[in-house]
Amino acid sequence: MPKHTELFSVQSNALSSIVKVYNKTEESLAEDVLNLKKWMKDQHHLPEILDDKSVQNFLILNKCNIEKAKAKIDMYYTFRSQVPDMVKNINPRCSIMKEVATLVYLVFLPKMTKDMYRVFVAKCRTKDKLDQIDLYDVLKMAANLQEIRLKEDIMFGDVIIFDLEGTSVRFLSKLTPTFLMTFITLYKKVYSLPLKGVYLINSVPYVETILTIVKALVTPKLFGRIHVCKDANILKEHFPLEMLPKDYGGTEKSIEELHELYPLKYQEYQDRFDLLDKLRVNESLRPARLADGNDEFLGYHGNFKKLEIDYMPKHTEIFSVQSNALSSIVKVYNKTEESLAEDVLNLKKWMKDQHHLPEILDDKSVQNFLILNKCNKEKAKAKIDMYYTFRSQVPDMVKNINPRCSIMKEVATLVYLVFLPKMTKDMYRVFVAKCRTKDKLDQIDLYDALKMAANLQEIRLKEDIMFGDVIIFDLEGTSVRYLLKLTPTFLMTFINLYTKVYSLPVKGVYLINSVPYVDTLLSIIKALVSPKIFERIHVSKDANILKEHFPLEMLPRDYGGTEKSIEELHELYPLKYQEYQDRFDLLDKLRVNESLRPARLADENDEFLGYHGNFKTLNID
Structure with missing residues (x-):
């Protein structure tokens, strides 16, 4: 079949100009091409002898160095065997x-x-x-x-x-x-x-x-x-x-x-x-093996998607923390940053002696457990224990929770779950939950959405200061059929995960773009939470209430603010999950060894999430 499609226009003086850079002439280059082809003929492990033009290019690519060109020609064929x-x-x-x-x-x-x-x-x-x-x-x-x-x-x-x-x-x-x-x-x-x-x-x-x-x-x-x-x-x-x-x-x-x-x-x-x-x-038939085999070639064997990178920088900022946040928060509990750091060390020493626990947490996470429990070390100990225990006692909650799972990726296409980058003036973090499209409401499994929310808390433990949360539930586009999924069982699961696992104080809840049938939902919630928490719930038919309670620089553009849109914030999370992929993979394996527990938890996992094994089977009296 004749060559008829010209893709590459080459200047008439290109070859002579290029070889001149390497102190060569077109004639000496042609001689090197012949010598390299003779060399290839003697390399019985190679499957063919390349054409003149290809050999010429290998020479030019390697600055007309014959020995380097030999190595790269060998590599050109070797990679097909070594990295199938x-x-x-x-x-x-x-x-x-x-x-x-x-x-x-x-x-x-x-x-x-x-x-x-x-x-x-x-x-x-x-x-x-x-x-x-x-x-x-x-x-x-x-x-x-x-x-x-x-x-x-x-x-x-x-x-x-x-x-x-x-x-x-x-x-x-x-x-x-x-x-x-x-x-x-x-x-x-x-x-x-x-x-x-x-x-x-x-x-x-x-x-x-x-x-x-x-x-x-x-x-x-x-x-x-x-x-x-x-x-x-x-x-x-x-x-x-x-x-x-x-x-x-x-x-x-x-x-x-x-x-x-x-x-x-x-x-x-x-x-x-x-x-x-x-x-x-x-x-x-190779006369001498390549140094380090294909390690010299692509640095790894067989599957070219499995390269291990030792260094992966933290690069996606999701949480902006005020410079005085930590000192101001610990002051509320009559602590200083120095005394808090001492408590962190003491808690890590305690964890070292708890042989049933699968690891010793990092300083930042321990610090957050202390803050979440008002800097009370004994309460923090109980919640750290609970943080690991729930993975063993309620396995259904951590099944398919890893962000790399297809179920979690699917959830990300159905709902927005984002934290606003800036803190409130009281140093609380604002969380926004919203359906992405009303056309796919029936596909949303709220328990899977809850798992994704738990993954976000894992990242917060490492990067945020967790003093208290304000939650915005945007009901735009929802339906009665969708809200029926917010059963007492689900709501109790959500509340328990927030309070008994992560100890997160809920400082406010905003139900915006409300719908008439939200009153039914509120009746259920009122039966499940304390009067103090229920009073913190605000319902609004639109999003204007947010401008009354939060500065515009905090709010996403969706709500009339100047912060990134919810979509833009949402798109940052896949990168953040990648940064912590090793952590999520490790969490899949972390379980408490009950046989090594010094003293059993009171009521075992009844104290934990109120029920055994399957977190969808709570009975509401």
């Missing part, structure tokens, strides 16, 4: 690759830069399908493009444009350290592609999160080549208009038009991709 997960379903004819092409744009601009670098653009095609994008499959498609470049381009260096238009926090949370390290490693260790610049255009506020991770993974030199811009205007400053697609104000074909050329190009090379599916190194 990377090449599974990578063939462009696979349905997965065809699906990727409907979700993202991955295109090279036809013209080179004046420095003879190639510009690559990555962009989501539609924001409606962000959840369908598997970035590892996108990475495979990018690898297929490099295969074509080896045959047709001159690979001297790359500039990457990531267009973030239409993305969300939920989507960017997929850019984990593991994925980013995989991307960087594939570029460096397989294709040796020098990154000459990275442009994050149409940026969003939460891109700082990604930059924090990237900074921990790359050299300062490379990090200094990253440019962030809120729009695409920066491109006109760095590239001539004849290079840029029409999308960015240039005169080149649009991204869509360039994207449509690739299926034709894949067809031209279909035989090559089919062959690549079969090419594997024969390790038994």
Whole structure:
């Protein structure tokens, strides 16, 4: 099949100019190509001898250093054997690759830069399908493009444009350290592609999160080549208009038009991709093993999604805490920060002697248990014990509670559960609960929503100061059918989780955008809580009551304030859950060893949540 689709325009003097940088000529480069092909012929473990153009590119990518080029050519084949997960379903004819092409744009601009670098653009095609994008499959498609470049381009260096238009926090949370390290490693260790610049255009506020991770993974030199811009205007400053697609104000074909050329190009090379599916190194014929095997290659074995990152920075701020908050709060209980710190140490010593407990909590969490219990050490001890006991005594409450579970991810699509970043003037934290869409009310399991709320409290233990809560239940879009789910059993579960596990003092409850049948709900609540708590419940037919009780800088834009919208706050949580994923995985395993308990809890879990085993079976007299 003839080559008919031109993707890469190469300047006529490009090759001679590039090899001159490495003190080479086109003639000496051609000689090096022949020598490398002779070397490949003697490497009986390699499955083929590469064509001249590909060998030439490996030499250029490795600064015309023959020994480095040998290592990278070997690596080019080795990764197919050592990391099979990377090449599974990578063939462009696979349905997965065809699906990727409907979700993202991955295109090279036809013209080179004046420095003879190639510009690559990555962009989501539609924001409606962000959840369908598997970035590892996108990475495979990018690898297929490099295969074509080896045959047709001159690979001297790359500039990457990531267009973030239409993305969300939920989507960017997929850019984990593991994925980013995989991307960087594939570029460096397989294709040796020098990154000459990275442009994050149409940026969003939460891109700082990604930059924090990237900074921990790359050299300062490379990090200094990253440019962030809120729009695409920066491109006109760095590239001539004849290079840029029409999308960015240039005169080149649009991204869509360039994207449509690739299926034709894949067809031209279909035989090559089919062959690549079969090419594997024969390790038994290798003259000498690579140093550290594939550890030298991609740093890990077999599955390229399992890289362990030792350092994952805390980067998503959800809770803003006033600078004087701690000193002001402990003063209420006739304590100082110093005496509180001493109590924390004493409680941790006590935990060390409680052999039935599965761990010793960190200082911040112990501090919060003390504050939640008015700095009373004995009460804090009981609540710390209860914090672990409920995982053993009420297993139904912690089943499928891990944020990575599909059930928890589904809950996040159905309800908003967010804390407002700023504290009240009394240093309380405001929590907002609201249905995301009235079309899916029947899909909401309130017990699963309660589990998600418990996960949020886990993060608060580590990052917040937990002095008291104000809860806003936004009933907009709810129905009688939905409110029927708020049974006495569920409400009692919610109250007990708040008071007996986390000891959270409820300082106020606002039922906004109320509906007539909320009176039924209030009748049930009145029977379950103390008169003191019931008096703290406020009901309003709209959200205006919030402006009367909270400053505008605290309230989300949804309620006439200047804080981020509920949707924007909600989208921060997947990133926060990722930061604490190790903690949630550990919590799945933490259980009390009752055989080692010094003295049994009074009434066992009756003291805890009022009933045994299944938290949906409480009997209300």
